[in-house]
Amino acid sequence: MHDGRSARRVRSKAFYFFVSYAPAPVTSGDAEAEDLEPDKDVEEFHSDLIRAVAGLSGSLVPSSLGYLDATDRGGPDMARALQRSHCFVPLITPRYFTDGYCGRQWTAFETRSRRGTSIPVLWAPVPTTALPLPVDLDLPEPGRPVAPMQVEAEALRRYTEGGLYGLRQYPGGSDYYDQCVRRIAQCIVQAAHRTPEPAPGEAEFADLNVPDAFATASWHRLGIAVLAPDMNHLPPGRSDTKYGHEPRDWQPFSDGLSIPLVERTAELARNLGFAPEIRTYDEAEAVFLGRSDADSPWVLIIDPWILHDRGAVERLRNFDALDLPWVTVLTAFADDPQTLRARERLGELLESALPRRLSRGRAIQRWAVAGTGLDHSEAFNSRFVELADSAAQQYLNRPLRSSTSPSASADSQGDQEAQP
Incomplete structure (x- = not known):
């Protein structure tokens, strides 16, 4: 059991990555009421990514490595995590670019005072004409001098065609999925090691009162x-x-x-x-x-x-x-x-x-x-x-x-x- 001081140390440490995701709305009986349905596949990917990052980084506190924002949106924990995370990992789907909340997260991360690294991950296929701004949908690769972790050609092809969700659904595709997750984790660890820790007096987001990066004008x-x-x-x-x-x-x-x-x-x-x-x-x-x-x-x-x-x-x-x-x-x-x-x-x-x-x-x-x-x-x-x-x-x-x-x-x- 952690004492109060260790808990504060965990909370003050920057996350390696922040997963931004657009959950599917689920309407209940009331036409005005709309809930957000947790996506089990996304939650499992988040857990898999944490394990991969922990293995590559040697971290003994996996819970402090990644933050998943999906259904608990807009609170102070989310704003703090977005401000302090080294990497921004948007799960790219067609719905992502219609979600104004995700668009504001994108803007907030890109315009914050301390630099960070965006690592888009293709979750589901998106027509090129549906992208409101340039996004690299290929499987990410670490920068030099790091050699990319091996990913088979068939895994790359299936990732490009169906995204990580498609790999999860593909019979016998678990090895391909694991290869892609490890490559993404490798990119996150490299980027996190190159990003400075938040300064003690660094201002934090009070809210997401910023423009939507995916405004319909584009x-x-x-x-x-x-x-x-x-x-x-x-x-x-x-x-x-x-x-x-x-x-x-x-x-x-x-x-x-x-x-x-x-x-x-x-x-x-x-x-x-x-x-x-x-x-x-x-x-x-x-x-x-x-x-x-x-x-x-x-x-x-x-x-x-x-x-x-x-x-x-x-x-x-x-x-x-x-x-x-x-x-x-x-x-x-x-x-x-x-x-x-x-x-x-x-x-x-x-x-x-x-x-x-x-x-x-x-x-x-x-x-x-x-x-x-x-x-x-x-x-x-x-x-x-x-x-x-x-x-x-x-x-x-x-x-x-x-x-x-x-x-x-x-x-x-x-x-x-x-x-x-």
């Missing part, structure tokens, strides 16, 4: 457009249970969430680091037909029931003829029995409205449009994540409007879409 904009009927303009015989008073009220999936699909999609986009803007097809059509310059990539979400309207089919055919790769298309099939019975006919209507995308588009785009999938929220969300990033990359690489004629642009972009 996010990539993403347009989300919806083409769907409203309950007053349905095809003959179509049930109105999935619809509201305007197209953006459409809710194709019966998964217990009474939130329109486009709003749920916008929240998913924010989790990826985008700044989404919701529009109806009518509001965005000038961009889709080239009559107005695009200032962002787009995702167009279609309810195939709208294609019983021949006018809607012709409008989509005009859009499809341009084949703009920075506008990706997702078709969501409602999960009601009526839609299930009509799948074949709805697929035929899609082929009529979007012939280029279904014949010459990339495989990922064809699958997202055709009448063979995206009939539940998990499949839709997964495909949206892939296509939103693809649209952003295509937007950044798009040819300038003045550099080519519309017909030449359509042909060259169509050829790009045809690549596997």
Whole structure:
């Protein structure tokens, strides 16, 4: 048992590292109440990292080596630990860059008077277009003259593709995970040994009243457009249970969430680091037909029931003829029995409205449009994540409007879409 003096010595010593992490919010019955769910995988990683750092540093007090900030946020212990830690270890996930609290931690560490070392750790894959500031997502390496601890090539590959969380889930990947943890610990120990201890009179954070480093002004904009009927303009015989008073009220999936699909999609986009803007097809059509310059990539979400309207089919055919790769298309099939019975006919209507995308588009785009999938929220969300990033990359690489004629642009972009 420690006496009071030894306890004070432990508290006054700087932590080797501070793990910054964005926990997933969990809503309880009250829509206004939101708790933070402790992530057991993150807690186990924190413990594993402490053991690795202890082994490399020779410390006899492992509890003083690392601080995990996840669910107990904003208190004086957190502020003291952030001020006094040698290394800042953010666990990089898509959610991390949408968490203003993490953004303020980032700012506070980077701007404190005593220098420290940031060692980002990839926890889950993040699209490059979702990064609001430059972040090195490779497995960290110690600086010279220290030789990096050995990590197998397959471990490096899997770390790059799936992060540490992916390595933890990969069957037989425990050795790869351990190798990566030891490498991270090596970098922490080296950095900690190079960082001065806090001075006795060093000012400490009173709070995190600093700007969010991930302010939305630096996010990539993403347009989300919806083409769907409203309950007053349905095809003959179509049930109105999935619809509201305007197209953006459409809710194709019966998964217990009474939130329109486009709003749920916008929240998913924010989790990826985008700044989404919701529009109806009518509001965005000038961009889709080239009559107005695009200032962002787009995702167009279609309810195939709208294609019983021949006018809607012709409008989509005009859009499809341009084949703009920075506008990706997702078709969501409602999960009601009526839609299930009509799948074949709805697929035929899609082929009529979007012939280029279904014949010459990339495989990922064809699958997202055709009448063979995206009939539940998990499949839709997964495909949206892939296509939103693809649209952003295509937007950044798009040819300038003045550099080519519309017909030449359509042909060259169509050829790009045809690549596997």
